[in-house]
Amino acid sequence: MKKNILLALACALLSLSAAAQVGNPYIHDPSTIVLCDGKYYTFGTGGGGLISADGWVWESGAVRPGGGAAPDAIKIGDRYLVGYSTTGGGLGGGHAGRIVTMWNKTLDPTDSLNFAYTEPIEVANSVIDEDCDAIDIGLLMDDNGRLFCTYGTYFGNIRMVELDPKTGERLAGNKPVDVAIDCEASIMIYRDGWYYLLGTHGTCCDGVNSTYNIVAGRSRNPYGPFMDNVGRDMLQGGGKMVVAADERQFGAGHFGRYIVEPGVEKMSFHWEGDLDRSGRSVLAIRPIIWREGWPEAGEIVKDGNYKILSRRRGYALELTVDFVRAAGGMRGGFGAPQAPAAPIKGQSIVDVLKTWPDGVIPVRANDYMARPHQKWTIEAVPSAGGYLGGPYYKIVIEGTDRALAAAEGGVVVTVPAFTGADEQLWQIEQLTDGTYRIMPKVVPGTEERLCLYSTGDSTPTLAKFDFNSDNAKWDLKMH
């Protein structure tokens, strides 16, 4: 009984580690994540925010003066522009609000030489009771160097103004434009000539009963109209779902986009309530998938048994061992059966394990036949830290401790037992097309970051990631 309880606790810990950021990621209304001197930062309502050295383990420590609500942050040149609203939310009273921006040379509060915010500058406001509530700033710099700022809540319209990227001030003569209704936490992003406006719908601030969800519309023009996938204007309530509740986390709000590199993008937001953390509001990071021109939340890889299939041909990653013929043999396919059909037991690890050599076994790829040497278990390693939005994983042959590992010379092998060594830890991230990049934490003998890569249909190796090549991509399918 005691053993079962311990096992259940261990399972709960594992699922916790893979489902959400770890450490103390408690925050409400997080700003877009910004990288500064090798650390990730996000700011929240009320002041302060979170810092992470690896993007997976988050602790409080970011510093933002001014209090107020719902900040956003962006790096422009070698400076950081941080905006927030000096006022808070709430529907019960007036809605005179102020959106301000301020600069800092660094976000690192321990850098006493450079850490100093400039005086906040008002860039937008709402007067009492008009159809706008000037809070919830969202910042976008598009590919043409134009800086846009959206703001607003459920009280009326989401509005947009254009800022001067040199000063952070509103462009002279620029008038606010209404771009959406009945949203909160709006922000624009830009991709392939499209401006996307993302907003949060649903019930805010009700813990695990919050129905907050993030939707998007898009336009070729930064001032809209932003239309959804069925042609509805966001000024008429339109919006296509980007991310809604998960199984144990609820109330997705305050979207931010972080581009790691071409093909690798993340979205940050908060869960209003996380059942695994007393229902508190926590930071969430998910991969962004672009499907038919629309962003949606990808998945953090869940612990489980997988086949790992190359995108190059669809072959399955497997141990380089002799296969063992499955039970059942050759059956005649014609004529009347001599006995009723009956299921045949599939091959299991105990049927083949003794045929495998000890020590290091190389890997290759082959057509999937559901054989034990083609079946992998992927599990997060809670003690190993992670990267932006994900934990490191171990990848072992199902039913064994034989672990996938990077080796000297940029090759990939398996070792008899998982030891937790860095070359046995894997960064597994969903890419913008829904496929996966599988990358060892380190490759012995080189500083380069390499990923699992198909040099031939049947030959995996480690090589530089190239999003434009199917050689660098893999599908994970649970079995």
Next chain:
Amino acid sequence: MKNTIKTFAVAIALMLLLPAFSARAQVYADSSTDLDKYMVPVTTPTAVPDAQGFLGRWLLLEPISKPNRSNTVFTDSYIREVFGQQYFPGQLGNTLPKDGSKVKVTVEYQPPVNLTAGRPMMPMGGAPQYEKKDVQLKWHAMDSKRFNVKLFRFATNLTEDRYGVIFWAVTVVECDKDMPNVRLAVGSNSASMWWVNGEEAVILSGDRRMVMDDCTSQRLTLKKGRNVIWGAVINGPGMSDFCARFIDEEGNPVRNITLSTK
């Protein structure tokens, strides 16, 4: 000549593409909250739906105070119970109240929101006690100037109530022939219920934002002649509004109808 044809072809292509990219002009922010920005009193015998088919002519009752500090209570059962109560004679009937007529309603009185008292959150303490109060509420025949009917501004301009309210609306749809297989498509902030010729057509429960075509009725028939459409919207702390239109089997707006409030 070849260049002229090419230029002409490009111009035609641009014209074809243009509607997709600029379906409407930019909407510059406007801080006015006067009622006539949103709706105006009816001055003509009939009206027609707008270009998207939205029904803009409605007889609206001033809000009935119904304090709710959160919209999360708006379950199907709750709103059926609340809208199932009789607030005024002729409710859901075929005969419309007269524009300007008044009804007496007993409500739970709540003090007006003090807009100048900073930015208070909705009070989340213990259950507040509301005293009962008899009030007279007036029907107003209005034409919305927008696709949606901004009940919030109807309330803030004409009454002291803005949150924790129920709105009743009714309009008459005249058809020159039977129109089978149409649907009433509604969006509302927050929950609402809608009836067509006395039959429940669509219900929008929960803490909702107003989204065009959020919920639609099952297929129904608008009969030749007079059809009476009733709606009721409830809100706690939200900017009440609704949009309603009829759509056909292909989802296209039904526009060959006329609207009146008599």
